[in-house]
Amino acid sequence: MYGTAVHPQFAIKANGSENALKVTRDDGENRQAILHIEVEDDRVEKHLQRAHQKVAARVNIPGFRKGKAPRQIVEQFVGREYLLEEAMETLVQEAVNVAGEESDIEVTHTPPRVNVVEREPIVKIDATVALPPVATLSDYKKLKFDDELEEVTDNQIEEQLTQIQESQATWAPVTRAAKLGDQLTITSKGVVDGKEFATVDDGEYLAEAGSEYPAPGYAEQLKGMKEGDSKEFDIELPADFPNEDFAGKTATFSVSVADVKKKELPKLTN
Numbered sequence: 001m002y003g004t005a006v007h008p009q010f011a012i013k014a015n016g017s018e019n020a021l022k023v024t025r026d027d028g029e030n031r032q033a034i035l036h037i038e039v040e041d042d043r044v045e046k047h048l049q050r051a052h053q054k055v056a057a058r059v060n061i062p063g064f065r066k067g068k069a070p071r072q073i074v075e076q077f078v079g080r081e082y083l084l085e086e087a088m089e090t091l092v093q094e095a096v097n098v099a100g101e102e103s104d105i106e107v108t109h110t111p112p113r114v115n116v117v118e119r120e121p122i123v124k125i126d127a128t129v130a131l132p133p134v135a136t137l138s139d140y141k142k143l144k145f146d147d148e149l150e151e152v153t154d155n156q157i158e159e160q161l162t163q164i165q166e167s168q169a170t171w172a173p174v175t176r177a178a179k180l181g182d183q184l185t186i187t188s189k190g191v192v193d194g195k196e197f198a199t200v201d202d203g204e205y206l207a208e209a210g211s212e213y214p215a216p217g218y219a220e221q222l223k224g225m226k227e228g229d230s231k232e233f234d235i236e237l238p239a240d241f242p243n244e245d246f247a248g249k250t251a252t253f254s255v256s257v258a259d260v261k262k263k264e265l266p267k268l269t270n
Contacts, residue, residue: 051086060199171261
């Protein structure tokens with residue numbers, strides 16, 4: 001897929017630190033550079049701490065006020081994988097930006113394609129960066145082209161229009177029962193063996209089919225609920241549930257719905 005030219009490994013010293021990003025570069029085909037990035041522990045820890053602060057501020061942990069639970073308690077409560085996933089939202093973008101800036105790559109306005117290769121014990125990221133094209137003019141006056149323009153199908157046009165609509169969608173309150181795909185404002189508490197987890201106070205929840213947050217089947221249980229409704233239900237947590245303390249056990253949820261909103265797509269006009 002890519003060429004074999006490899007540049008020697010070099011370390012990017014952010015803020016003068018010896019413990020820095022490690023980046024190697026491959027030159028691929030079609031004017032692309034592939035940066036292989038290993039993120040240093042200090043940077044990962046910084047974003048884990050930010051993730052802890054955000055998660056602690058939105059979950060209810062018995063015995064602690066919101067935002068006041070120590071890092072170790074929050075990690076035990078939601079699981080390290082959940083906390084790491086939260087940290088990756090900001091860590092990946094920062095690491096890729098720093099690697100690009102410090103590697104002296106002349107980039108274009110095209111965003112890099114990013115792939116998280118590994119998360120633990122070392123965060124490893126591959127970023128494919130588009131380089132500016134190099135134009136070499138030949139005797140173009142003698143060139144002849146017999147290529148036929150590729151026909152654009154109605155389905156391709158419809159797909160593009162749908163993507164544009166989705167990007168500009170809004171949410172409007174409804175009085176009907178909730179459907180999958182709706183956004184609900186809920187207060188919810190989950191309990192396993194007397195221990196609370198996945199607690200939300202007046203938070204927004206997108207009821208997507210197949211969602212595994214906070215547990216597989218939770219979104220489907222909200223189907224049919226209306227504004228002002230409350231219900232309790234049990235969910236059998238899978239054996240591979242991220243929080244090992246709750247894996248394979250029965251979770252009892254109590255949910256109340258403050259409102260239901262449906263997605264509204266903008267109308268297509270000329």
